[in-house]
Amino acid sequence: MxxxxxxxxxxxxxxxxxxxxxxxxxxxxxxxxxxxxxxxxxxxxxxxxxxxxxxxxxxxxxxxxxxxxxxxxxxxxxxxxxxxxxxxxxxxxxxxxxxxxxxxxxxxxxxxxxxxxxxxxxxxxxxxxxxxxxxxxxxxxxxxxxxxxxxxxxxxxxxxxxxxxxxxxxxxxxxxxxxxxxxxxxxxxxxxxxxxxxxxxxxxxxxxxxxxxxxxxxxxxxxxxxxYYRQVIDHLLARHHQALLRILQQNDFELDERYFDAVLKQKLVQQLFRLKQGTEQNLHKLGIPIHFVQHAQAQAANVKTTQDTALVFNLVSLKLESYEAEIIEANSQYLLPLTAQANTLVSLELNHESYLLTMNDRGIHKLIKQGEALPLDQSPLVFKQYADFCSISYKQLTLSCDAQGLGQFVENNMDEQTHLHLVES
The missing domain is CATH 3.40.50.1820 (Alpha/Beta hydrolase fold, catalytic domain)
Incomplete structure (x- = not known):
């Protein structure tokens, strides 16, 4: 050449x-x-x-x-x-x-x-x-x-x-x-x-x-x-809620794990769960791996957002999200409700075992069994109770949950979307 x-x-x-x-x-x-x-x-x-x-x-x-x-x-x-x-x-x-x-x-x-x-x-x-x-x-x-x-x-x-x-x-x-x-x-x-x-x-x-x-x-x-299909699916998600199901039902495919980026994967998983169609078959078709499955009966969530939805840890996307109670119940094998106590590290019960929920500076969560050593790049999340609200923090950042149920850690802890509250379990 x-x-x-x-x-x-x-x-x-x-x-x-x-x-x-x-x-x-x-x-x-x-x-x-x-x-x-x-x-x-x-x-x-x-x-x-x-x-x-x-x-x-x-x-x-x-x-x-x-x-x-x-x-x-x-x-x-x-x-x-x-x-x-x-x-x-x-x-x-x-x-x-x-x-x-x-x-x-x-x-x-x-x-x-x-x-x-x-x-x-x-x-x-x-x-x-x-x-x-x-x-x-x-x-x-x-x-x-x-x-x-x-x-x-x-x-x-x-x-x-x-x-x-x-x-x-x-x-x-x-x-x-x-x-x-x-x-x-x-x-x-x-x-x-x-x-x-x-x-x-x-x-x-x-x-x-x-x-x-x-x-x-x-x-x-x-x-x-x-x-093209990645863009079409992303476009349709917000506007035509049933379109994703039609694509899955009318096409026989199994996408590679790298087909969708992390943000779109999370949106797809969330949409499937809202449609109560988060089946193993549908997740595999979209190239979305299943990391954990909850086999035992989970406790009811006692952490609510300002939208009055329950805070959960999504075992597929490995993200903190929020949903209505009926959606959590329909997808109980993958949506693990948070049960928190004031001013403690955030922990979860998964199949009768207790885990700390941790995160690193790239926003990647890991479940660490209670008593085991933390990886050097991971830090525990902290559940904090104030006079009028609660919050979950990572270092100087605070969890914010938007109206779509997506959680992200932000610097502004005075935003109403960062305010959580405990309810009786």
Whole structure:
């Protein structure tokens, strides 16, 4: 593989991958695929089709500053002049750069996934990337009318229901009269991950745009994408409570343990328990391991939240959560009620054995049998009683339970959601 660095400064590293095709693809990295050695964004897919590639990889989270790009353009002009067909490709920060520098780099086509218009907090309401805005570096960084051209073809892919990305699209749209748009609902900012496919990338580069053809190809690719189903499930959880059950009932699958991140796993488990469908089969289908099972009859909870729900330790997600009594009863093998006494360490009774409930600085809980030594990184939780309320603390943090029953440890112990109370068991 013939690769060489053709430009580099403190913000970008530019790598040329020589191929045998007539086209040159300029592939922009993003926040995740930043400069690392000689790697190029989408390199495997582009190399598969023997494209000539210029990989512009960000070394920092600095949104391809114009000063760097102007210096680079002068340095690589001799390579650009060898090609009549130049295609820009990138997502998010890379999508922004592919559009913004389409004139500068003489691209005939640009394929931009979920691009930004700017990250300047004075220009956009989106605050996801505001911390990376540098007024000295990013003056007038928004995509300008004189940086694009109606003669160039622009293909934009985004989720119209994802408000943050939609704001950028609506600001970019008037600048691009010759644009094609592919909507990818319920994918959030993960459009590029959902549509990761060598063949589809090849289509975007080479295939004349036909909306029917591309939507057909997009449907085929997203049905094979774990990222797509992960986003769909996450989207549906809050809005359509029975949708998760329909997915489980209508599909025969068993997902890998790493398919969902910890936050989404907890939401899925919680939803199954609320639907009283937290069966071993359903949990296995979702790739959610079962850590402990309560076989013996548990005591009734005597710790309540401000929402008057009972505080429990979830033996599947290994998190502190709160539920109504009927849900705890329906899922008693997995939801272990807390029974506490004032000003003591938090302990639990599991199958007639007593455990301390501990946590570390990463928020990972462990059950430690009474009398056994604590791991060096784990500290016990403390149940505290004050004049008007109770609380559970870890070091300087206090447990807060929201209206959805999810618990997290926060610094503010005066928040009403941190207030608990004891009831007669």
């Amino acid at each position: 013939d690769k060489q660095i053709i430009f580099e400064d403190e913000h970008i590293r530019v790598i040329f991958l020589k191929g045998s095709s007539d086209a040159l693809v300029i592939s922009f990295g993003d926040l995740i695929s930043r400069a690392k050695g000689m790697s190029i964004n989408a390199e495997k897919s582009l190399f598969k089709y023997q494209y000539n590639v210029i990989g512009i990889m960000p070394k920092q989270k600095s949104w391809f500053p114009k000063s760097s790009m102007l210096q680079m353009q002068q340095q690589i002009q001799s390579i650009l002049q060898q090609f009549k067909e130049i295609v820009g490709y990138g997502g998010s920060m890379g999508g922004y750069a592919a559009i913004k520098y389409s004139n500068l780099l003489n691209m005939q086509k640009v394929v931009a996934f979920v691009p930004q218009y700017s990250i300047d907090p004075e220009v956009v309401q989106d605050r996801r990337y505001a911390e990376f805005f540098d007024a000295a570096l990013h003056q007038d960084m928004q995509i300008q009318a004189d940086e694009v051209d109606p003669a160039r073809e622009y293909i934009l892919v985004y989720d119209p229901y994802y408000a943050e990305d939609k704001e950028h699209f609506l600001k970019i749209q008037p600048l691009l009269p010759n644009r094609q748009v592919i909507h990818l609902p319920f994918t959030g900012h993960e459009a590029l991950s959902v549509l990761a496919s060598s063949q589809l990338l090849h289509d975007f580069v080479q295939q004349p745009f036909d909306i029917t053809y591309f939507y057909k190809r997009v449907r085929e690719v997203k049905k094979q994408s774990k990222f």
